[in-house]
Amino acid sequence: MTDDGTLSEEARERLADVVRLQPTKNKELQEAWGLESGSEVHSYLEGELKEYYYRDDNSLIRATADAADLVDVEPGVESGDGDDGGVPAVIRVPELESQVFAVVAGPNDRSESVVSVLNKVRDAYDVDPPVEDVRQALQNLRRKGVVEVIYRTVPTFRLAAHRAEIDVEISDS
Structure with missing residues (x-):
């Protein structure tokens, strides 16, 4: 941090890494930042980014809401090469969201309802999540920019890009 309390350019970039990679560990940040050890990561976090991160119940590093707003990066999303606000190249999501992503209609297919996606998840993965969890997963994927909503009689969903374009x-979590 600079003397006036604002973040240096390096600190801002590293904070963006924390937001983008969360939930993350010292080792992942050590590799991203080119540091020698996890203790260097810890020292940097405590010295420069203390008010912008915390450790969750599993000791994973997460950014505060203020941090995400400050660096204007969507948590768990890595943008593509063009960085034009299009679909991200990589998303980090919980298992149910990855399952929903794998079965939801493609970008050229007819969009589908939450119940349709729920049934496809049940069939593909032999799980039975609550419909609300699937709805939330679809909304989270929409916020990440990889699923779009099409309003018909009920909101319906489909991918915003081909699956092969997104890791x-x-x-x-």
Whole structure:
């Protein structure tokens, strides 16, 4: 942090990494930042970003809501090469969201209802999540920019881009 309390350019970039990679660990940030050890990561976090991160119940590093607003980065999303506000190249999501992503209608297909997606998840993964959890997963994927909503009689969903254009990483949350 600079003397006036604002973040340096390096600190802002590293904070964006925390937001983008969350939930994350010292090791992942060590690799991203080119540091020698996890203790260097811890020292940097405590010295420069203390008010912008916290550790969750599993000791994973997460950014505060203020941090995400400050760096204007969507949590768990890595933008593509063009960085034009289009679909992200990588998303980090919980397992149910990855399952929903895998079965929801493609960008050239007819969009489908939450119940349709729920039934496809049940069939594909032999799980039975509550319909509200599937609805929430679809909304989270929409906020990440990889699913779009089409309003018909009921809101329906489909991918915003082809699955092959987006890598899905399952997070610990």
